[in-house]
Amino acid sequence: MRPARILFLQRALLVVCILAYVKCFLWMYVDYLFPTWGYFGFDYNPPGTGYLALAWVLSVAPSLWMPMKLTRPSQLAYWVLYITVIIPSMFVPMYAGMNPVTGNAILMLTLFTGFAMTGSSYLLPLFRIGLPKIPKQLFWMVLAAVAIFLTLWLLIVFRGHLQLVSFGVAYELRDAANDVAEGSLVNYAFMLLSGAINPFLMGYGLYFKRRWLFFAGALGQILIYSVGGTKGSILSIVFILSIHGMLKIRKIPFALILSFGSLLLLAGTTFSIRFTGNGDVSFLGGIAQYVILMRTLSINGLLTAQYFDFFQHNPLTYLSHIHGVNWFVHYPYSNPVGQEIGLAYAGTTGLDATAHFWATDGIGGFGLPGIVLVSVICAVVFWLLDSVSKRHDPRLVALVTAYAAYNLANISIFTSLLSGGLALLMFFMYVLPKPGLQKSGDPANREIRAASRFTEFHRGCAQVGE
Numbered sequence: 001m002r003p004a005r006i007l008f009l010q011r012a013l014l015v016v017c018i019l020a021y022v023k024c025f026l027w028m029y030v031d032y033l034f035p036t037w038g039y040f041g042f043d044y045n046p047p048g049t050g051y052l053a054l055a056w057v058l059s060v061a062p063s064l065w066m067p068m069k070l071t072r073p074s075q076l077a078y079w080v081l082y083i084t085v086i087i088p089s090m091f092v093p094m095y096a097g098m099n100p101v102t103g104n105a106i107l108m109l110t111l112f113t114g115f116a117m118t119g120s121s122y123l124l125p126l127f128r129i130g131l132p133k134i135p136k137q138l139f140w141m142v143l144a145a146v147a148i149f150l151t152l153w154l155l156i157v158f159r160g161h162l163q164l165v166s167f168g169v170a171y172e173l174r175d176a177a178n179d180v181a182e183g184s185l186v187n188y189a190f191m192l193l194s195g196a197i198n199p200f201l202m203g204y205g206l207y208f209k210r211r212w213l214f215f216a217g218a219l220g221q222i223l224i225y226s227v228g229g230t231k232g233s234i235l236s237i238v239f240i241l242s243i244h245g246m247l248k249i250r251k252i253p254f255a256l257i258l259s260f261g262s263l264l265l266l267a268g269t270t271f272s273i274r275f276t277g278n279g280d281v282s283f284l285g286g287i288a289q290y291v292i293l294m295r296t297l298s299i300n301g302l303l304t305a306q307y308f309d310f311f312q313h314n315p316l317t318y319l320s321h322i323h324g325v326n327w328f329v330h331y332p333y334s335n336p337v338g339q340e341i342g343l344a345y346a347g348t349t350g351l352d353a354t355a356h357f358w359a360t361d362g363i364g365g366f367g368l369p370g371i372v373l374v375s376v377i378c379a380v381v382f383w384l385l386d387s388v389s390k391r392h393d394p395r396l397v398a399l400v401t402a403y404a405a406y407n408l409a410n411i412s413i414f415t416s417l418l419s420g421g422l423a424l425l426m427f428f429m430y431v432l433p434k435p436g437l438q439k440s441g442d443p444a445n446r447e448i449r450a451a452s453r454f455t456e457f458h459r460g461c462a463q464v465g466e
Contacts, residue, residue, distance in 0.1 A: 007068075010068060010253055010255075010256065011064070011068070013256060014063050014066070014068070014253075014255050014256055014259055015060065015063045015064065017063075017256065017259040017260050017263055018059075018060050018063040018259060019060055020263055021083075021087070021259065021262060021263045021266060022056065022059050022060060022087060022091075024263060024266050024267045024270065025087060025088070025091065025266060025297070025298075026091065027270065028266060028270040028293055028297075028298075029042070029044070029091065029092075029095060029298070030044065031270060031273065032270060032273055032289065032293055032294075033293070033294065033298055034095075036294075037294055040302070040346075041096055041098075041302050041305070041306065041345060042092070042095070042096065042298070042302060043095065043096050043097055044095050045094070045095055045096070045097035046095070047094045047095075047101050047104075048101065051094060051101050051104070051105060052094070054105060054108065055090040055091050055094060055108060058090050058108050058109070058111075058112045059086065059087045059090040059091070061112070062082055062086065062112075062115060062116070062119075063259075065116075065119065066078070066079065066082060066119075066255055067079075067122065067254075067255060068253040068254070068255045068256075069253050069254055069255070070247070070254045070394050070395060070398055071394060072122060072382075072386040072394055073385060073386060073389055073394045073397035073398040073401060074121070074381075074382035074383075074385045074386050074401075075122070075394075075398075076243065076398040076401070076402060076405050077382070077401070077404070077405035077408050077409075078118065078119060078382070079255070079258055080405045080406060080408070080409050081115070081118070081356070081408065081409055082115070083258075083259075083262050083297070084296060084297060084300055084409045085300045085301075085304075085356045085358065085409050086111060086112075086115050087301075088297065088298050088299075088300055088301025088302075088304075089107075089108070089111055089300060089301045089304040089358075090108050090111075090112075090301075091301060092298065092301025092302050092304070092305055093107060093108075093301065093304055093305035093308065096302060096305045098305050098306065098308075098309040099305070099308060099309055099312070103308075103312075104305075104308075106368065107304070107308050107368065110368045110371045110372070111304070111358060111371060113371075113372065113375075114358060114362070114371040114372055114374070114375035115375070117372065117375040117376060117379060118375045118378045118379050118382070119379075120379055121379040121380070121382040121383040121386075122382075124383055126383070126386055126387040126390050127387050129387065129388065129430075131391065132430065132431050134431050134433060135433070136433040139431060139432060139433060143197070143200075143428075146192075146197070147193070147197050147201075147220070150189040150192055150193050150197070151189075151193065151220065151223065153186060153189045154186060154189050154190065154193070154223065154224075154227055155223075157180065157181065157184050157186045158177065158180055158181075158186075158227045161176065161177065161180055161227070162223075162226045162227060163226055164222070164225070164226050172229070174228050174229040174230065177227055177228040177229065190224065190227065190228060191419045191420070191421065192421060192424065193220055193224060194220075194221065194224040194230065194232075194233050194236075194421075195403070195404065195407065195419065195420045195421025195422075195424075196404075196421030196422075196424040196425050196428070197217075197220070197421075197424075198217040198218075198220035198221045198224070198233075198236075199217065199221075199236060199240065199400060199401075199402065199403040199404070199421070199425070200217070200400045200425060200428055201213050201214065201216050201217030201220070202214050202217035202218055202221075202236075202237065202240050202399075202400075203217075203240055203244075203396070203399030203400035203401075203402060204396070204399075204400055205217065206240065206241070206244045206399060207244075207393075207395065207396045207399050207400075208435075218237050221233040221234065221236055221237055222234065222237075231291070231295075232403075232406070232407070232410075235291070235406075236402075236403040236406065239402060239403060239406055240399060240402045240403060242261075243398065243399060243402045244399055246258060246261060247395045247398065247399065265292060266292075266293070266297060269288060269289055269292045269293055270293065272288075272289065273289060300355065300356050300359075300409060300410070303341070303353060303355035303356070303359055304355070304356075304358070304359050304363075306341055306344075306345050306353065306355075307341065307355055307359035307360070307363045307364055308359075308363055310340075310341055310344055310345075311363055311364055311367060312367075314332075314340075315332040315333075316364065316365060316366060316367060316370075317329075317331065317332065317333075317337065317364050317365050318365055318366065319361065319365045319414075320332070321336065321337045321360070321364065321365075321412070322361075322412070322414050322415075335349055336352070337354075337360060337364055338352040338353045338354035338355070338360075339351075339352050339353075341353040341355075354410065354411050354412075355410070355411075356408070356409050356410060356411070357374050357378065357408065357411070357412050357413035357414075357416070358371050358374060358375070360411070360412040361374045361377075361412050361413055361414065362374040362375075374413060377413060378408075378413055381413065381417065381422075384426065385397075385401070385422075385426055385429075388426050388427075388429055388430040389426070389429035389430070391434055392429060392432065392434065397429055400425060400428070400429070401422065401425050401429075404416060404420060404421060404422040404425055407420045407421075407422070408420075408422070
């Protein structure tokens with residue numbers, strides 16, 4: 001079969017997978033989100049046929065240009081944003097009914113434009129930078145020393161407060177941790193370990209089959225959870241393992257693996273409701289439904305609606321929610337943005353409704369035009385990540401930045417760079433010495449060995465001739 005025909009069939013199959021995913025998402029919304037979490041904001045107000053058709057078109061259209069293969073590491077983050085932010089943000093705001101359908105349509109078109117602009121970074125060539133000459137032993141010695149120091153810092157500050165609890169009481173553990181950490185600056189250790197160092201160890205260990213490194217990073221994330229009750233630190237282990245499993249499949253394009261895997265996850269979890277019932281999060285099945293269906297695959301759509309509604313009636317932040325910018329621009333609220341949203345829609349600041357960067361930095365910062373502005377910023381971040389790590393296998397970089405990609409879909413892009421650890425991970429990939437030989441199964445490694453054997457053969461012939 002001709003390569004062009006194969007590419008066409010692969011793209012067509014991807015479009016079909018996304019169509020099935022969107023259909024399954026709508027089924028899940030009516031069957032699970034509205035009955036179970038309607039009080040949370042997942043209301044059900046069916047829009048007119050024209051608006052529903054627009055949502056379908058805008059949610060499926062990106063599948064026509066989404067990257068099929070993982071040739072740049074940031075493409076993993078681009079896919080995560082598509083599945084967990086863009087698709088739900090095309091439907092949930094309409095169903096939630098917080099704004100007129102015309103306003104929601106404008107919101108959808110602006111998000112679609114911003115998402116396309118973010119992907120435009122893949123049209124730019126990567127820049128060349130000088131490579132640092134850092135010995136491999138020095139890199140790992142410094143990294144180990146920093147990781148050990150930060151871990152000991154956590155253990156000393158939170159001694160007597162470490163405990164593994166269920167997700168149901170994680171917020172209580174988090175509140176207690178905030179009281180213990182107040183004034184100690186230990187949050188810096190918390191953020192660096194959970195956002196950068198531990199995910200780096202897990203991704204690097206999986207890629208190079210060094211299990212002890214993976215387990216070191218995983219145990220570090222479990223420690224983080226036992227300290228602060230951050231569910232993301234536990235879920236990062238599952239997420240990185242899942243991405244690793246997908247990247248190991250070479251014969252099928254990554255886009256098909258990820259989209260079909262997402263469809264199976266969504267459909268399988270939704271179908272499980274038939275046997276377990278709705279709303280009960282006291283058992284494992286109910287927790288899985290909450291984490292997967294509500295917290296991971298749907299909440300960003302609701303937050304898009306809430307931020308859009310809130311900032312139409314309240315002052316914009318003009319990025320004053322970012323530490324440093326607030327030195328020059330007045331921040332108009334008494335609580336962080338997420339808590340202000342929680343107070344407005346849940347009646348309590350105990351709910352920190354942090355959201356993806358299109359909502360937090362874009363809509364919250366400058367209204368709808370902010371979506372376009374922050375999309376350009378995200379495109380630049382993607383381009384920088386791909387440029388500083390271009391001498392490494394994109395699969396390696398995607399693995400070590402997988403949790404950062406997950407965070408990017410849930411927090412401000414500036415928080416993701418600094419507190420979330422993405423900037424530190426970019427620095428790691430810049431200074432990380434490239435292995436002399438790649439993994440034994442890689443084509444590049446086979447070519448190196450073949451070239452070496454060819455050279456040795458000719459040297460042998462020359463010696464015989466002499």
